[in-house]
Amino acid sequence: xxxxxNIEMIYQLIGEKHDVFCFLHNTIDEKTAIKIxxxxxxxxxxxxYTTDQVAPGEMIELRYFMHSRGKYGHYTxxxxxxxxxxxxxxxxxxxxxxxxxxGLSIATxxxxxxxxxxxxxxxxxxxxxxxxxxxxxxxxxFAPYTDLPEFSINTKRILxxxx
Numbered sequence: 001x002x003x004x005x006n007i008e009m010i011y012q013l014i015g016e017k018h019d020v021f022c023f024l025h026n027t028i029d030e031k032t033a034i035k036i037x038x039x040x041x042x043x044x045x046x047x048x049y050t051t052d053q054v055a056p057g058e059m060i061e062l063r064y065f066m067h068s069r070g071k072y073g074h075y076t077x078x079x080x081x082x083x084x085x086x087x088x089x090x091x092x093x094x095x096x097x098x099x100x101x102x103g104l105s106i107a108t109x110x111x112x113x114x115x116x117x118x119x120x121x122x123x124x125x126x127x128x129x130x131x132x133x134x135x136x137x138x139x140x141x142f143a144p145y146t147d148l149p150e151f152s153i154n155t156k157r158i159l160x161x162x163x
Contacts, residue, residue: 001018010129013078013136016057020080023051024065025109028073033128036077037139040106041120047101051079058097065141078126081144103155121148 014022025041027033036042043050054061066076081104089100105118123146127138 006131006134011062014056019083021086022056023053025077026073027075033075037125039113040122042117043117044117048098060146074131076129079124080126080144081124100116104151
């Protein structure tokens with residue numbers, strides 16, 4: 001179970017910026033947490049299948065996440081994406097089955113079950129919190145508002161190949 005002081009530290013790490021969307025994901029070990037932070041977050045289907053969105057400044061949502069997802073690991077990943085990017089790529093993908101996070105991915109691969117695995121750019125990983133020793137790891141690559149040319153190219157490829 002997460003200590004109350006740890007929840008406050010995560011709350012401070014998330015911050016109260018309302019120009020980002022914030023997602024949390026717990027993982028089991030530090031090696032995996034560092035890999036996610038430096039290489040990007042991998043997911044199948046929609047990012048929300050393995051993350052939980054929390055509103056910055058909402059302690060109740062954070063407490064609920066820690067209560068319901070704490071069992072998935074001692075490392076809480078903080079993913080933040082600028083609302084400007086979410087709105088832009090959501091609009092480009094409107095009326096399709098695709099999600100903004102697919103456009104913001106840097107790589108895709110096919111799983112053993114023939115599902116597409118997306119890899120969210122590491123610039124959206126703010127860092128992680130280690131519950132076992134109350135330590136914060138900040139990602140030097142964090143740039144939640146930066147729109148890279150790859151995102152437009154990727155989105156165009158998604159639309160052309162999948163209609």
